[in-house]
Amino acid sequence: MSIVPVVFEDQSLIGFRPLAWSVPPGELRCGLLNTRERVTHLVGREPFLLVRSMLQKLAVEGGYQVEIDSLEASLQEGARLLLVSGRIGPCWDILASAHEAAAADEDLAWCDEDGWLVVSAKGDQAMAILKSWSEWEQSATSTGCWQDPRTVVPAWEPSLALEPRSKAGALHRIWDMVPATAQAISDDLARIRGCLPARRIWGALPMEDSPAWARAVPLMPWSEVDHPLVHIREAGNILVGEDCDIAPGVSIDARSGPVVLGRDVRVLPGAFLEGPLYIGSGSLIKAGAAIYGETSLGAMNKVAGEIGESTFLDLANKQHEGFIGHAYLGSWCNLGALTTCSDLKNTYGSIRVDLGHGSEDTGQRFVGLLMGEHGKTAIGTLFNTGTSVGFASNIFGTGFPAKCLPCFTWGDGTGDHRHDFQRAAATAATAMERRGCRLGAGHDDLFRILGEGVG
Numbered sequence: 335m336s337i338v339p340v341v342f343e344d345q346s347l348i349g350f351r352p353l354a355w356s357v358p359p360g361e362l363r364c365g366l367l368n369t370r371e372r373v374t375h376l377v378g379r380e381p382f383l384l385v386r387s388m389l390q391k392l393a394v395e396g397g398y399q400v401e402i403d404s405l406e407a408s409l410q411e412g413a414r415l416l417l418v419s420g421r422i423g424p425c426w427d428i429l430a431s432a433h434e435a436a437a438a439d440e441d442l443a444w445c446d447e448d449g450w451l452v453v454s455a456k457g458d459q460a461m462a463i464l465k466s467w468s469e470w471e472q473s474a475t476s477t478g479c480w481q482d483p484r485t486v487v488p489a490w491e492p493s494l495a496l497e498p499r500s501k502a503g504a505l506h507r508i509w510d511m512v513p514a515t516a517q518a519i520s521d522d523l524a525r526i527r528g529c530l531p532a533r534r535i536w537g538a539l540p541m542e543d544s545p546a547w548a549r550a551v552p553l554m555p556w557s558e559v560d561h562p563l564v565h566i567r568e569a570g571n572i573l574v575g576e577d578c579d580i581a582p583g584v585s586i587d588a589r590s591g592p593v594v595l596g597r598d599v600r601v602l603p604g605a606f607l608e609g610p611l612y613i614g615s616g617s618l619i620k621a622g623a624a625i626y627g628e629t630s631l632g633a634m635n636k637v638a639g640e641i642g643e644s645t646f647l648d649l650a651n652k653q654h655e656g657f658i659g660h661a662y663l664g665s666w667c668n669l670g671a672l673t674t675c676s677d678l679k680n681t682y683g684s685i686r687v688d689l690g691h692g693s694e695d696t697g698q699r700f701v702g703l704l705m706g707e708h709g710k711t712a713i714g715t716l717f718n719t720g721t722s723v724g725f726a727s728n729i730f731g732t733g734f735p736a737k738c739l740p741c742f743t744w745g746d747g748t749g750d751h752r753h754d755f756q757r758a759a760a761t762a763a764t765a766m767e768r769r770g771c772r773l774g775a776g777h778d779d780l781f782r783i784l785g786e787g788v789g
Contacts, residue, residue, distance in 0.1 A: 388780065515630050551596050642659040658675055674717075
């Protein structure tokens with residue numbers, strides 16, 4: 335049975351803001367991989383993406399498949415649609431069960447309290463599902479909900495001839511991803527069998543044909559690499575890509591979980607790395623850095639200081655001292671020297687977070703900084719527990735900034751100061767060029783649409 339995989343987003347994406355202002359949930363990494371990469375591994379082909387119209391031009395420029403007409407043509411030839419929510423994340427068991435059912439030509443519909451998780455259908459039913467999603471997305475876009483957090487996002491409710499089954503285990507909010515990281519790293523390693531897949535970074539348009547992060551990475555056990563005078567604990571849990579440069583005086587402790595380094599990772603003297611940990615290709619770990627377990631750092635990251643239980647997407651910078659813990663940072667973020675976040679309340683109580691549509695109890699004791707793409711901080715910036723920073727914000731000022739900072743915030747969130755979206759795009763173009771990437775027409779649309787939507 336020919337299967338056409340599709341990773342979709344729906345109303346549940348608002349729970350993954352501030353990252354989801356500009357990134358589909360299926361592109362958010364948890365562990366080594368994101369949902370799209372896991373689906374690709376299972377099905378053996380790159381999935382189509384169903385994303386907001388404001389993101390489609392950027393997706394096409396990045397080489398993603400988003401054309402509904404092409405998808406419908408495949409289904410008209412008798413292929414089976416396997417529709418997967420981007421927020422399934424590291425739930426390999428759900429993905430594997432769904433793929434097995436689809437391969438056996440079985441219909442299925444799985445959901446949870448936040449919406450649909452997986453649908454397998456073919457023929458007229460599959461075509462009706464795609465039409466329903468397109469109509470829903472057009473209707474949602476017309477309300478302005480993708481730009482304005484105060485606007486309620488309508489729910490996608492396709493009419494199915496199937497009785498939906500409830501499935502537990504998927505991610506619900508952005509703060510769910512960090513606690514899932516440790517298990518995700520181990521589970522991902524068990525699936526990829528010693529070779530990191532070639533990466534496609536959302537929103538990164540490289541100027542060269544094949545950057546280091548865009549190629550598959552065979553992983554070698556520590557016993558097969560030559561890095562003298564590195565202090566190692568539990569060497570059997572350490573996997574390293576080719577051309578890594580790990581300086582004498584580095585300490586790697588993999589007793590609590592695996593440590594995985596991609597291609598061309600450079601670790602300077604005095605750094606401490608603790609598993610479970612993933613460091614993406616081309617990253618730089620600066621001298622004296624302390625990177626604690628349950629952390630996933632993307633490709634081309636440059637980091638220093640103290641980082642624990644955090645995820646950075648690709649091409650992010652934290653090049654100086656300061657503590658970041660239980661945080662999730664988007665691509666192209668740049669934290670100034672001594673930027674620090676709190677991730678634990680003095681009362682040890684549950685942390686509340688406001689993603690732009692009201693304060694919500696996370697039920698978690700540890701939640702740090704949540705920062706959307708292109709976020710920037712000045713030197714000495716201090717963030718309170720569970721602070722949410724919107725897309726293309728530039729944070730500075732004395733004291734703690736507000737805990738919910740909308741897109742294009744300029745300053746500390748007091749008053750109504752906003753970063754001009756055209757100037758923000760110009761800054762982004764400079765930052766991208768420094769990393770061998772370019773600003774595309776899709777980026778221009780994204781900055782304009784989100785910028786014009788800021789109230």
